[in-house]
Each structure stands twice: as C-alpha cells, then as structure tokens.
Amino acid sequence: MPSESCPGSIRFAKITMSIKFKKLTDYLAKLQGVGPRQSLRIGFGLLNWPPEELHNFAQSITDLAAGVRLCEQCFNLSENTKCHICSSPQRDQHKICVVEKVLDLQAIERTGLFKGLYHVLGGAINPVDGVLPNNLKLAELKARLGRANGEAKQVEIILATNPTTYGETTALYIEEMLKPLGITTTRLARGLASGSYLEYIDATTLQNALKNRR
Numbered sequence: 001m002p003s004e005s006c007p008g009s010i011r012f013a014k015i016t017m018s019i020k021f022k023k024l025t026d027y028l029a030k031l032q033g034v035g036p037r038q039s040l041r042i043g044f045g046l047l048n049w050p051p052e053e054l055h056n057f058a059q060s061i062t063d064l065a066a067g068v069r070l071c072e073q074c075f076n077l078s079e080n081t082k083c084h085i086c087s088s089p090q091r092d093q094h095k096i097c098v099v100e101k102v103l104d105l106q107a108i109e110r111t112g113l114f115k116g117l118y119h120v121l122g123g124a125i126n127p128v129d130g131v132l133p134n135n136l137k138l139a140e141l142k143a144r145l146g147r148a149n150g151e152a153k154q155v156e157i158i159l160a161t162n163p164t165t166y167g168e169t170t171a172l173y174i175e176e177m178l179k180p181l182g183i184t185t186t187r188l189a190r191g192l193a194s195g196s197y198l199e200y201i202d203a204t205t206l207q208n209a210l211k212n213r214r
Contacts, residue, residue, distance in 0.1 A: 021047075073144065075120040075137050077102055085109075085118060092116040097158040098141065098174060100124050100167065103199040108160065111207045116158070119144065124166040125173055131166075133173060141174070145181060157185045158213060163192045186213045 021043060028039035046054065070076070071083035078084070085091060095116025099105050105118050121136045145155065159174055161167035175185050188209040192201065 074118045075102075075122065075140070076105055076118060090115070094154050095156050095158060096144075097160050099160050099198070100162055100170070101199070104160065104162070104197075107198045107201060108206060108210070111203045111210065113207050113210050114158075116156075121161075121170065124161060124164070124170040126166045136170070138174065138177065142177060142181075145178070145183060153182050153184075155183055157183055158210075159185055159187050160198065162197050163188075163194050164197075188213050 024046070025036070025039040025043045028034055028042050029036050031039075034042070046057075049057070067079050068077055069079070069081075071078040071086055072081050073086045074083060076083040076085060080087070092115050095114075096119050097105075097108060097114060097116055098119045098121065099108065100121050100123055102120055105120060108114050108118075119137065119141050121138065121141075123131050123136055125131060125133055125136065145157075157174070157178060159171040161171045171187060178185055189211075192198075192205065192209050198206070
C-alpha cells in the first residue's frame with residue numbers, strides 16, 4: 001500500500017479503477033498523436049479543472065458534433081452553409097488558393113497576406129493509400145469554376161499543395177485538369193523545404209512563398 005507521503009500514487013490507484021476515467025482516456029487515446037500515456041496525462045490534467053470548465057469543455061464537444069459542417073463552396077469548417085471566408089465581401093473573388101487540408105488553410109490565413117478564397121481538397125493523390133482523384137474535391141473545384149461562367153478565365157488558381165511527392169502529383173493533375181478552361185494557375189514559390197507540411201511552416205516562410213509564387 002502506498003505511503004502517505006505519496007498521495008498522488010494513492011489517487012492514481014483509485015482512479016485507475018474508475019470506469020468513467022478509463023472511458024475518458026480510451027476516447028482521448030483515439031486522437032491522432034495521442035497514445036495511452038498521453039491520454040492518462042490529459043485525463044489527470046482535466047481532473048484539476050473546475051467543474052464549470054469541465055462542463056464548458058464537454059459542451060464544446062457536443063456543439064462540435066451538432067453544429068460544425070463543411071462549407072458547401074470551399075470545404076472549410078463552418079457553422080453555416082458557407083464559411084466566414086466565402087461569405088466575406090472583402091475577399092478577392094478572383095483568387096482561389098487550393099490546399100490539401102483545413103490545417104493548411106489556417107496556416108496561410110495566419111500570414112495575414114492572402115485575401116482571396118480557398119478550396120480544400122481533403123488530401124492529396126496517393127494511389128499507395130488508395131486516394132485517387134475521385135476521392136478528393138477536384139470535381140467540385142471544376143464545377144465551382146464552371147459556375148463562374150465567363151469570369152472563370154479571370155480567376156487565378158494558386159496551387160498550395162504540400163511540397164511532397166503526392167502534393168506535386170496533385171498540383172500537376174490540377175494544372176492538366178484546368179488547361180482546357182484557360183484558367184491561370186500559379187504555384188507557391190520554392191523556399192518551402194521538400195517533404196515539409198504547411199501546417200508546421202512559420203508565417204515568414206509562407207509569406208515569402210505567397211509573394212514569390214509563379
């Protein structure tokens with residue numbers, strides 16, 4: 001039996017027998033990058049929160065299930081049919097930045113430099129993992145430009161896929177797909193390290209890449 005000098009050990013022994021606590025840590029362990037040890041640490045951290053904070057945290061998860069959807073135009077996260085970016089009259093309607101994931105969109109937004117719209121593909125072409133063009137929002141991009149009618153040729157498509165093999169393959173596919181439409185496509189300037197991911201790149205590097213796109 002643990003000594004009185006180790007109250008944390010006593011608490012741990014009791015908590016590991018708690019069904020509620022185990023249920024929480026099992027769910028936390030399902031999060032990407034969170035293993036059993038990390039889920040325990042997060043669980044113990046939550047135990048120190050005030051009841052009101054725990055209630056608000058639980059409510060935010062409930063709201064996530066009930067109120068978050070994908071924007072019908074760009075597939076960013078949204079609480080309405082269109083996200084705040086697509087709905088903003090201040091955004092440049094003639095520039096569309098194509099990214100792989102919502103996290104990449106957020107990384108570019110943090111630079112404060114890009115004032116156009118976005119299109120989130122939902123990944124990159126990767127036959128090894130079974131991700132083919134029809135698994136991405138490529139048809140939706142083409143249809144979106146088709147709805148622009150005569151204005152489509154005035155739109156610049158900025159291909160901001162990750163500088164990886166799959167990202168490059170996806171960018172090339174989009175360039176070929178849009179050629180018949182006569183739409184201008186540009187790429188983020190090199191300076192982004194090969195094999196890197198936009199969500200981990202600092203704002204300055206992204207700013208330079210956006211400014212010097214070709």
